[in-house]
Amino acid sequence: EVQLVESGGGLVKPGGSLRLSCAASGFTFSNAWMSWVRQAPGKGLEWAGRIKRKIDGGTTDYAAPVKGRFTISRDDSKNTLYLEMNSLKTEDTAVYYCTTIVGGSYHHFDNWGQGALVTVSS
Amino acid sequence: DIQMTQSPSSLSASVGDRVTITCRASQGISSYLNWYQQKPGKAPKLLIYTASSLQSGVPSRFSGSGSGTDFTLTISSLQPEDFATYYCQQSYSTPPYTFGQGTKLEIK
Numbered sequence: 662e663v664q665l666v667e668s669g670g671g672l673v674k675p676g677g678s679l680r681l682s683c684a685a686s687g688f689t690f691s692n693a694w695m696s697w698v699r700q701a702p703g704k705g706l707e708w709a710g711r712i713k714r715k716i717d718g719g720t721t722d723y724a725a726p727v728k729g730r731f732t733i734s735r736d737d738s739k740n741t742l743y744l745e746m747n748s749l750k751t752e753d754t755a756v757y758y759c760t761t762i763v764g765g766s767y768h769h770f771d772n773w774g775q776g777a778l779v780t781v782s783s
Numbered sequence: 784d785i786q787m788t789q790s791p792s793s794l795s796a797s798v799g800d801r802v803t804i805t806c807r808a809s810q811g812i813s814s815y816l817n818w819y820q821q822k823p824g825k826a827p828k829l830l831i832y833t834a835s836s837l838q839s840g841v842p843s844r845f846s847g848s849g850s851g852t853d854f855t856l857t858i859s860s861l862q863p864e865d866f867a868t869y870y871c872q873q874s875y876s877t878p879p880y881t882f883g884q885g886t887k888l889e890i891k
Binding site: 696698705706707708710711722723724725758764767768769770771773774775776 | 814819829870
């Protein structure tokens with residue numbers, strides 16, 4: 662059974678930093694493209710960024726609102742995905758979900774974690 | 784970026800009703816369209832991928848159709864557990880992946 666378990670959420674002041682982790686199990690993590698999707702309170706879903714598997718270059722892509730402030734990385738030896746968030750703004754307050762990306766060129770997010778709440782407030 | 788627009792934003796229906804939710808892309812996206820269901824306090828769940836393929840384990844009362852710019856999600860006979868918010872999402876031109884604003888399906 663695929664499991665994605667996020668951790669590291671919490672309350673942080675504007676301008677601060679936080680790192681989320683996503684522990685993966687039940688599938689070959691090193692073969693997976695992974696993504697972070699966020700959801701502000703009472704709002705819709707917003708894609709934040711993705712990381713490809715190493716054999717596809719291991720490169721990252723980010724949504725415009727987080728580019729330059731957020732960094733996605735992975736440790737395939739630990740089956741763990743990370744989201745490093747710097748220069749946090751109040752508008753970054755959201756539940757952050759890690760997801761797998763599957764489907765060849767027809768990408769879809771087929772497995773989701775339970776989410777980690779990040780609150781940015783003074 | 785490709786914009787995704789869902790209609791309606793909210794919908795009231797009764798158990799047993801047939802319900803259709805529409806998603807329109809700002810440009811043609813072939814069949815690169817997925818649908819998700821989200822219940823309050825829970826993570827989204829993939830229902831339909833590539834416009835019309837049913838995800839494993841999803842009941843057959845859910846179906847998707849469309850290509851190009853216009854897509855529909857249909858629930859043939861609403862069950863109590865189907866009351867939730869539904870999102871479409873395109874993967875034709877990425878990054879970024881973009882979602883519709885959501886359709887909240889409520890009990891009449």
